[in-house]
Amino acid sequence: MKINKLKFLLEYPKFRLELNKLNDIIFFFPFYQFGGAERVHINILEVSKDLGTSCFITENSANEFFRKEFEKNTHLIPYFKLKTKKYKIYTRQIAMAINKKKSPVVFGCNNTLFYDILPLLKSHVQIIDLIHAFSYEEPFSSEKVSLPMAEKIDVRVVLGEKTKNDFRNLYLSNNISEHLTERIKIIKNKVDIPERLSAKFYTKTLKVLFVARNSFEKRPHYIIEIAKRCIEKKIDVEFNVVGDFETTFSDLKNIKIIGPIDSKQKMQEIYQAHDILLITSFREGFPMVISEGMAYGVIPVSTDVGEISEIVNSRNNNGIIISDFNLPLYSLSKERISGKFLNYENESLVINDFVNALKTLYENPKLRKEYSNNAYETAKIFFSKEKFYNSYKNILVNKKSST
Known part of the structure; x- marks a missing residue:
């Protein structure tokens, strides 16, 4: 208790100063660690940089991989450093600072602080959230x-029709x-796309x-099993x-760990040096x-999760989708999902399908x-930078007071 009280007395004045500098557009994002969602959040901050924004980082990140990019694009407030038993005081203070503004916009994704603050906000505040995927x-x-x-x-921003339908059913x-x-808007993520596709130098090795x-939902243990079976089947x-492995x-x-890469x-x-990208997750939105x-x-070559099969499918002839056999994820423990039950029949079938897909392409x-x-x-059709920027700027500047 004494430590928490001392921490509060030391940090609270600094926190009040940060609130005094709060901009009209306020983001609540969980992390600045390595991850695809964090890359999307940086892209959104880039869109709104010239509008003036503040961003609360609500959780303790596993690493500081993207911290500098966040700081470059927004007034960053590392809220996670303030985590004490004074949580309710902080949420009230944040809400009061937002309510004092003439036409504020708050934008949140994947953190409880954002949703805890919403009941405290007045009706003139424009509220937006982003759901990458249902968990x-x-x-x-x-x-x-x-x-x-x-x-x-x-x-509410989602990445595709599947999540929109998930919301409809949930409601x-x-x-x-x-x-x-009707309030749900679909905005695809953007990427930098070269003017032309450089020729790949196909080698004997795939x-x-x-x-x-x-992270457990990515199921990295699948990669090891797929690699083992490729050796057994003599697939080169x-x-x-x-990543942070x-x-x-x-x-x-036949497995090499490159580690995390922070250079675009x-x-x-x-990417240019590779033929295939594997997605083995049991949960995704649309991975960056x-x-x-x-x-x-x-x-x-991906499991059929999230919005992926809307883009990657046999109609477009642009990849291979692997059925995940409708695993009842809501009833599975993290231990089972993380691979302690690798003899689980459906997992073995999914892994075999990945191996067969690689064999076909090989x-x-x-x-x-x-x-x-x-x-x-x-990629040129769906992941346009212009569409992304226009869509996000439109919802961020469409202030409630002017509608």
Whole structure:
């Protein structure tokens, strides 16, 4: 108690000074650590940089990977440093500072502080949230926690039709008016797309990329099992892993750990050097790594989760979707999802399908080239920087007082 009280007395005056500098557009994001969602959040901050923004970072990040980019694009407030038993005091103070503004906009994603503040905000505040994907197995996920605030939220941003339909069903099952789905806007993420697709130098070895943070929903243990079975089936595949993984992640000869990459140019060079991108997650929205990879002709091979199959499908001939056999994730523990039950029958079937997909692409260079070209063309259609900027700027400047 004494430590918390001392911390409060030391930090509270600094916090009040930060609130005095609060801009009219206020973001609430959880982390600045390595991750695709954090890259999207930086892109949104870039869109609104010239409008003047402040951004609360609400949770303690696993690393400071993107901190400098956040600081470059917004007035950053590391709220997580203030976590004490005085939480209610801080939430009230933040709400009061926002309410004093003439036409404020608050924008939140994936954190409870944002939703705890919403009931305290006055009616003139424009409220926007972003839901990357539903977290069906999490009892306190954003889509569930936000339900009491559904009427108060003016705009909800999602990445595709699937999440919009998920919201429709969630509202209906909780006796919330379906007309609130009219407030949901679909905005695809943006990527830098080269003017033309550089030719890939297809080698005998199939080069496969896995880019992710080391998190249980990404199921990195699948990569090890896929790599093992490729060795058993004599499929010449080289797996390269980008992310916050230890060098001891695997001792297999066909897996190399690159580690996290903070250079956009270096990441583009990595995409250019690879044929396939693997997504093994049980939960996603639409991963940034897919859109980034497709811009460089990398073929996605992914589980059928989130919005992915809306873009990657047989109609577009731009990748391969792996059925996840409708795993009942809401009933699975994190231990099972994280791979302690690797003999789980459905997991083995999914892993086999990944191996078979790689085998097909390995044996058919002509098919790889076709999928690669189509992936690039798809990226140009869906992941336009102009569409992204215009869509976000429109909702951020559409102040409530002027509607």
